[in-house]
Amino acid sequence: MAHRFCDYKKTSPQEIISNEYNEVIYEDKTDYLTLSFPVNGSDRSLDGEVIIDNSSYYNTTNGKLYFYNYSSYPNKIVLKMGNFRIFYEVPENFNRTNNLRLIVPPQEYERYQKYLLLSKKDIFKESSKDHWNHMPLTYTTNFSEYKDQKIKDGKELKIKYALERLQGAVPSISFVRILDETEADINFYGEIPSRIREAYRPEGHANTIGLALRNITGNIIYKATVYIPLPTEGEECPSSDIALHELLHTFGLGHSTDYKSVMWDTASCTNNEIVKEEKDFLEKIYLKP
Numbered sequence: 001m002a003h004r005f006c007d008y009k010k011t012s013p014q015e016i017i018s019n020e021y022n023e024v025i026y027e028d029k030t031d032y033l034t035l036s037f038p039v040n041g042s043d044r045s046l047d048g049e050v051i052i053d054n055s056s057y058y059n060t061t062n063g064k065l066y067f068y069n070y071s072s073y074p075n076k077i078v079l080k081m082g083n084f085r086i087f088y089e090v091p092e093n094f095n096r097t098n099n100l101r102l103i104v105p106p107q108e109y110e111r112y113q114k115y116l117l118l119s120k121k122d123i124f125k126e127s128s129k130d131h132w133n134h135m136p137l138t139y140t141t142n143f144s145e146y147k148d149q150k151i152k153d154g155k156e157l158k159i160k161y162a163l164e165r166l167q168g169a170v171p172s173i174s175f176v177r178i179l180d181e182t183e184a185d186i187n188f189y190g191e192i193p194s195r196i197r198e199a200y201r202p203e204g205h206a207n208t209i210g211l212a213l214r215n216i217t218g219n220i221i222y223k224a225t226v227y228i229p230l231p232t233e234g235e236e237c238p239s240s241d242i243a244l245h246e247l248l249h250t251f252g253l254g255h256s257t258d259y260k261s262v263m264w265d266t267a268s269c270t271n272n273e274i275v276k277e278e279k280d281f282l283e284k285i286y287l288k289p
């Protein structure tokens with residue numbers, strides 16, 4: 001038996017999370033392939049549904065899947081456990097072997113454990129969409145960087161109105177303010193730190209007027225950070241549009257092509273509605289029958 005380690009890194013797309021292989025080559029070839037998903041650094045293997053090349057669905061048993069019809073060697077493999085997925089891409093120059101061990105990196109295993117914990121407490125688990133797992137959501141605001149009390153108060157009001165408008169549109173969504181940022185589901189800040197601004201600068205837009213970052217495992221959103229900086233040019237919208245826009249991003253809503261929508265990607269201070277499509281999206285997840 002010969003052992004060979006194959007390290008394969010891919011920078012994009014983002015969803016290819018895991019590219020760690022441990023290729024085991026046997027001398028004797030057989031007509032089936034064994035797939036397994038060992039957790040790196042432990043003797044555990046994960047069981048789940050295996051999606052091969054986006055079309056075939058199999059389940060591992062005791063950490064193993066025997067994949068017959070070996071001639072069609074898989075390119076893309078997904079291990080799916082509930083709504084948690086680990087993506088693998090098999091490089092073209094990968095040597096065909098009878099035993100393909102797709103290693104679950106420790107950080108992926110940790111994210112899976114977190115997913116299991118969060119899904120146990122998930123009161124919206126019927127939803128396959130990305131969602132928060134509880135209500136009310138806790139939040140903090142931190143505008144201490146602004147020395148001008150008027151600016152501070154203005155920011156606080158925008159957050160307050162944004163939260164109220166969302167809650168008004170979908171009453172099962174609710175918020176409660178707390179003081180501890182590490183405990184809070186959503187933290188609101190003013191200026192975007194430069195390292196974050198550099199990392200998330202949207203293409204073609206010189207001026208980022210707001211930013212929402214989400215932490216998610218499986219399809220459960222568990223932490224979000226929202227930045228509502230002061231505008232670098234022109235007047236700030238008088239309403240809570242940008243805060244609401246970013247808040248809705250934390251709920252998984254993307255940009256809208258409807259110019260009336262607050263999710264239109266260009267802020268004009270006039271496009272500010274939570275349109276029907278967006279309300280429906282949220283109600284489907286958060287309105288319990």
Ligand SMILES: [Zn+2]
Nearest residue numbers: 245249255265
């Ligand atoms: Zn946006």
